[in-house]
Amino acid sequence: MEHGLIKGVEIRLVKHDEDLYDHIIKARNILDEEQQAKVKEALRYNIFSLNMFSDMSGLAKSSISNKMRVLQDTAGDFYTELDYAYMFSGIKSTGFKFVLRNDKSERVLKR
Numbered sequence: 001m002e003h004g005l006i007k008g009v010e011i012r013l014v015k016h017d018e019d020l021y022d023h024i025i026k027a028r029n030i031l032d033e034e035q036q037a038k039v040k041e042a043l044r045y046n047i048f049s050l051n052m053f054s055d056m057s058g059l060a061k062s063s064i065s066n067k068m069r070v071l072q073d074t075a076g077d078f079y080t081e082l083d084y085a086y087m088f089s090g091i092k093s094t095g096f097k098f099v100l101r102n103d104k105s106e107r108v109l110k111r
Helices: 018-027 033-042 050-057 061-067 103-109
Strands: 047-049 084-087 096-100
Touching: 018 033, 018 103, 033 050, 047 050, 050 061, 050 096, 050 103, 096 103
Parallel strands: none
Antiparallel strands: 047 096, 084 096
């Protein structure tokens, strides 16, 4: 099972999840229509920038980075609390780090 850095991720649109959108808007008390539109736009994709994920989850960027670190459980299995991918890589660089939208990230957003 993959964990942490997921390779070969392509940016794609995903089905709008009205329940997740409503939860984020209410939990973060986002009243401004322009900010609500930004959340709705971010939820259209299968990746989130660290800044947007921070805004939507209420977590500091450092906390999000910690959730992407590889950990080991008591059984010796490795895992991360959030999966990530490097997008828009250069010839000699890894590119920007994005949070993958999957069950792990949606659990964090629903808290």
